[in-house]
Amino acid sequence: MNGMVDDRVVIVTGAGRGIGRAHALAFAAEGARVVVNDAGTGLAGDGASGGPAQRVVSEIVAAGGSAVASTDDVADWAGAENLVRTALEEFGRLDVLVNNAGFLRDRMLVNLGEDEWDAVIRVHLKGHFAPMRHAVAHWRAEAKAGRTPSARVINTSSGAGLLGSIGQGNYSAAKAGVAGLTVVAAAEFARYGVTVNAIAPAARTRMTERAFAEDMAAPEDGFDAMAPENISPLVVWLGSTESAEVTGRVFEVDGGRVSLAQAWRHGPAADKGARWEPAELGPVVAGLIAEAAEPEPVYGA
Known part of the structure; x- marks a missing residue:
């Protein structure tokens, strides 16, 4: 196999099914050697099995690629x-x-339990930080030894993290955290030859079948806009040496559409040059809101 990421070594987490599986197969098809990571848990994080990861490895090897x-x-x-x-x-x-x-x-926030909050924040947010932290420790050592890498981190945020999603307060908070973590990591890791970007994908997976129920069915013919495989080309490109000038960005991607998400930005301002009195601020805030663009609606609102 020869391609855009020929001989590069890639770790893909959550690669046993869905979008992660599509990433692993796409990287392998473009020449990468792939570590297919998946704990084999259920949709809610229950259970464990080595089967999903091993099946993807077998697919890659059968196609002539290299994976573990x-x-x-x-x-x-x-x-x-x-x-x-x-x-x-x-x-x-x-x-x-x-x-x-x-x-x-x-779950709606009024019904969300502490364990449900902790579990989702752990797997999405710490599950991004911990692998990234150990990977960059290696890349920093390489850079200090005079072997500056051309390394890439691609994180997975979500539209829920960028805009919010009713009934997914824990997930939305975790994915917003991933977007913020991406920006900080990009700034900190640049000195070591590492770029850090994120995607906010929309595709047919176990996790999205309820959220996108009306869009889940694959078309009888023509382009399947909800196929997980639509997400992976951008991820492969971001993982290549061609993407060296792109870092600290979040891309929304679904079907054949790629868009650049706009982060929080400084907006309209009012400066009195002195401390405000509470009674003064009503018209000030009204004026700022009038000048600003309307926020995007929360999903499900």
């Missing part, structure tokens, strides 16, 4: 460290980390 399975828990500190070690021991290097693993425990 990992069932490490990416939100466990030692598990994330072992995941990075697996890439280094099996393939001798690491070039790309794609953070994709996650699950859902949806």
